[in-house]
Amino acid sequence: MGTQRKGAIVGYAEWPTVRRYDGPRRFMLEQWMDLAAEALADAGLALEDVDGLVCGTLREANMFVPATVVEYLGQPVKFAEFVDLGGATGTGMLWRAAAAIELGLCDVVLCALPGLPIPSNPDPRDRPPPEARWLGSTSNAWGSPQAEFEVPFGNVAQNAGYAMIAAHYEARFGSCERARAQISAQQRASAALNPLAAFYEKPVSLDEVLASPMIAEPLRLLEIVMPCAGGAAVVLASPEKAKQSPHRPVQITGYGESLTIKTPTFADDLAVTPVAAAAATAFARAGTTPAAMDLLALYDCYTITVLLTLEDAGFCPKGAGAAFLAERNLAFDGDFPVNTHGGQLGVGQPGLAGGLLQPIEAARQLMGRAGPRQVRDLNRALVTGTGGVMSEQVALILEGA
Amino acid sequence: MTETLLAPLAPKMTPTSTPFWAALGEGRVVLQQCDGCEAWVFYPRPRCPHCLSPALSWKPVSGRATLTTWTHCPRPTAPPFTGLAPQTLAVVTLEEGVRMSTFLLETAGRTLELGMALSPRFVPTEDGTATLLAFAPA
Numbered sequence: 133m134g135t136q137r138k139g140a141i142v143g144y145a146e147w148p149t150v151r152r153y154d155g156p157r158r159f160m161l162e163q164w165m166d167l168a169a170e171a172l173a174d175a176g177l178a179l180e181d182v183d184g185l186v187c188g189t190l191r192e193a194n195m196f197v198p199a200t201v202v203e204y205l206g207q208p209v210k211f212a213e214f215v216d217l218g219g220a221t222g223t224g225m226l227w228r229a230a231a232a233i234e235l236g237l238c239d240v241v242l243c244a245l246p247g248l249p250i251p252s253n254p255d256p257r258d259r260p261p262p263e264a265r266w267l268g269s270t271s272n273a274w275g276s277p278q279a280e281f282e283v284p285f286g287n288v289a290q291n292a293g294y295a296m297i298a299a300h301y302e303a304r305f306g307s308c309e310r311a312r313a314q315i316s317a318q319q320r321a322s323a324a325l326n327p328l329a330a331f332y333e334k335p336v337s338l339d340e341v342l343a344s345p346m347i348a349e350p351l352r353l354l355e356i357v358m359p360c361a362g363g364a365a366v367v368l369a370s371p372e373k374a375k376q377s378p379h380r381p382v383q384i385t386g387y388g389e390s391l392t393i394k395t396p397t398f399a400d401d402l403a404v405t406p407v408a409a410a411a412a413t414a415f416a417r418a419g420t421t422p423a424a425m426d427l428l429a430l431y432d433c434y435t436i437t438v439l440l441t442l443e444d445a446g447f448c449p450k451g452a453g454a455a456f457l458a459e460r461n462l463a464f465d466g467d468f469p470v471n472t473h474g475g476q477l478g479v480g481q482p483g484l485a486g487g488l489l490q491p492i493e494a495a496r497q498l499m500g501r502a503g504p505r506q507v508r509d510l511n512r513a514l515v516t517g518t519g520g521v522m523s524e525q526v527a528l529i530l531e532g533a
Numbered sequence: 534m535t536e537t538l539l540a541p542l543a544p545k546m547t548p549t550s551t552p553f554w555a556a557l558g559e560g561r562v563v564l565q566q567c568d569g570c571e572a573w574v575f576y577p578r579p580r581c582p583h584c585l586s587p588a589l590s591w592k593p594v595s596g597r598a599t600l601t602t603w604t605h606c607p608r609p610t611a612p613p614f615t616g617l618a619p620q621t622l623a624v625v626t627l628e629e630g631v632r633m634s635t636f637l638l639e640t641a642g643r644t645l646e647l648g649m650a651l652s653p654r655f656v657p658t659e660d661g662t663a664t665l666l667a668f669a670p671a
Contacts (some may be wrong), residue, residue, distance in 0.1 A: 272545070274545045274547070277576050280545070281544065284544045284658070285540075285634050285665065286614040288610055291610065292610050297602070299603060300601065301625075314651060348605075348608075350604075397624050402601065402624070
């Protein structure tokens, strides 16, 4: 399916993800510029090569985000997108960029998601309201169904929603507690080898995960991502422009997206996520199958997200995830490498930029740049992005050219 | 939780949903049903999300439901709910098939199970402006 002209990842920038950032604070536009410079240098391309741009939300602009970034960077483009898919924003940016290149709309697309703290605003009227801190992905604006039918019950942000998905799953298919703890512990083992990770050199055991405090049953503290500071950017290029990059181009050969609900209260089946539709589309477009994947880089805001993603992407039947994981080792040198950078459970979650860390790790591995955690004989990877509470989903197939 | 429970946050009610909240204030549950395709609709909307018909009628229903999922939260899910912790949040399915978010009451000594029968409970908000629809094991 599709055309021969594939968009490929040719360079990236990934800032260290840190729990307590004490460096200089900069506006997101300033961070955009830094990330663009680093990613373009990595790709062996110059600013004037860029003719496409994909943005996520900016604190400095509620509207006209791409034009604001274009002007700030000083580089006109022929293709601009604004993506609003929560944790799936990063992967959603990449397939839009790749599709634009496939269509011949542009040749070099820059995607960046800043995630460092911005300067403290001296004017209190410009600060976000205190409730913004606990609302998370929930809208409390008048007229929002969540403001009327979720917030009054305390079903806000992400923990309770993911916990209710996990509880429903366990009520139907049995406990997956040990499998979830295994995901966390094995990813932390990989993060211990990743100097960019907040948990570098800080592994945890399966028993430590099981002993961590209960937050929302059945989910425990060490099954939940830690909010961090960071930032990431990716440069995609057409086959002609990719020749200028010093790296093995990593083509995006398949992509799929699925949105079904905002709040899982209204999911048709709480145990089946939009991953199923997104991954099926991505595999079909790439003409490949789950069995052909050498590496998985799966969005992991919670442990349960990884387990459900494995099932819904077709690696094992629904309900069989725990048994499937019990026989596998997710580490870089294991038989089933998943999130070899540590995932967000091991790296930390630098806001929306967390959704670019999975595709960047897959690209790093496919380019052969993963150093001590390099997976050998690597050609194909599945990458996923999850937004909200399993409410928006993107799947990508990455292949080394 | 006691019978004098008050909910800390009021819903931000809209003109479209006024009949739903007014009924709860009287201890009744009403839902929209599509005059065209007969689908039950929740949350309230100006058109049916199955066939887009604007002809929706408010109908009294029993408020009986079954338990679809739940999470016992030892810690408050947000600062306004500190006084209610530990809370058991839930998603329930009403007899008519529609889902809603809620919290569970009167669960002490009860083993919660998927599909267990639930009865409605009417919980006023602290500010006295609204009544929330909670549930308890039947």
